[in-house]
Amino acid sequence: MNISRINLNLIVVLHVLLETCNTTRAAEQLFLTQSSISSALKQLRELFNDPLFVRQSKGLSPTPRALALKPDVDTVIQQINHLFSNKEFDPAHDETIFTIAMSDFCEAILLQRLQHHLSEYAPFCKLIIKPVGTLDFLNGPTPLEADAYLGVFTRLPCHYESEIILSDKAVCLADKNHPLMKKRGELTAKNYFSAKHIAVYYGEDPLQNTIDALLQKQGQQREVSTFAPHALAAAHALMSSDYLLTVPQSLAGALSQTLPLKSKPLDFFTVEGALHQVWHTRFSQDPANVWLRSLIKDLLKKGPKPL
Numbered sequence: 590m591n592i593s594r595i596n597l598n599l600i601v602v603l604h605v606l607l608e609t610c611n612t613t614r615a616a617e618q619l620f621l622t623q624s625s626i627s628s629a630l631k632q633l634r635e636l637f638n639d640p641l642f643v644r645q646s647k648g649l650s651p652t653p654r655a656l657a658l659k660p661d662v663d664t665v666i667q668q669i670n671h672l673f674s675n676k677e678f679d680p681a682h683d684e685t686i687f688t689i690a691m692s693d694f695c696e697a698i699l700l701q702r703l704q705h706h707l708s709e710y711a712p713f714c715k716l717i718i719k720p721v722g723t724l725d726f727l728n729g730p731t732p733l734e735a736d737a738y739l740g741v742f743t744r745l746p747c748h749y750e751s752e753i754i755l756s757d758k759a760v761c762l763a764d765k766n767h768p769l770m771k772k773r774g775e776l777t778a779k780n781y782f783s784a785k786h787i788a789v790y791y792g793e794d795p796l797q798n799t800i801d802a803l804l805q806k807q808g809q810q811r812e813v814s815t816f817a818p819h820a821l822a823a824a825h826a827l828m829s830s831d832y833l834l835t836v837p838q839s840l841a842g843a844l845s846q847t848l849p850l851k852s853k854p855l856d857f858f859t860v861e862g863a864l865h866q867v868w869h870t871r872f873s874q875d876p877a878n879v880w881l882r883s884l885i886k887d888l889l890k891k892g893p894k895p896l
Contacts, residue, residue, distance in 0.1 A: 602629040604666045611648040678876035680711035690719040691739040694820045702888045738867040751867040755889045757837040759860035765851040778857035787823045787834045788813045
């Protein structure tokens with residue numbers, strides 16, 4: 590049977606008639622005339638090839654066919670009501686799988702706190718983290734499917750929205766026993782450029798990563814011995830070495846609490862950036878997605894925590 594040829598309003602009438610067994614009360618409940626109810630009942634009888642209701646002294650009596658239809662009719666009405674209801678997200682009880690695309694830098698400053706919060710306040714929710722290794726990963730030929738994307742973006746494809754969730758500046762990170770970290774006072778440009786460095790790149794040309802490209806524009810150059818695609822791996826390589834690593838302050842703060850590392854500000858040149866949270870417009874009003882985005886912003890406002 591072609592559903593497009595069926596007047597689905599008849600299901601609503603059938604539902605109310607099954608509840609009331611009375612055409613007058615059904616008409617009142619649906620704000621229709623009794624003649625409209627009678628007309629709908631006639632169409633229902635033809636549709637199901639059954640009388641459905643027979644008249645009695647006190648209303649209508651459903652036929653066996655009508656009683657057999659009642660559970661399915663109730664289910665259909667319930668599903669339609671659910672379809673058009675503004676269902677709120679209840680983190681304490683809902684079972685939702687959140688997928689977030691982020692780099693290891695974002696994982697370091699956010700994932701532990703996010704996991705702990707979900708464990709306490711959204712115990713039935715699950716997290717799927719998708720790794721990304723480029724600054725502009727949404728503009729690839731096959732963008733990752735996720736509820737939220739965290740990263741640095743130069744441009745966004747159509748149908749995506751974004752907001753800044755963290756403003757950051759770069760600092761210099763090294764082993765806590767590095768001579769430049771033990772030395773009193775601020776880190777000087779002379780000491781910075783005479784040291785050996787590890788550079789982190791995210792899908793860019795390693796030799797033209799964000800820091801070195803900026804220095805080149807200023808007519809400066811540092812000695813980079815290793816180019817690494819992951820900030821956490823690069824940070825671990827600093828331990829018991831004489832290398833420097835330039836990273837966002839938020840990441841340096843988190844790393845310094847669990848690794849024997851120390852950071853110093855870069856007063857001789859400024860590297861500022863913003864971490865964005867991005868989502869597809871189809872999720873803009875989704876209660877669960879709105880809750881997740883708000884949670885991520887709130888957690889990042891609280892500053893770095895141990896990994």
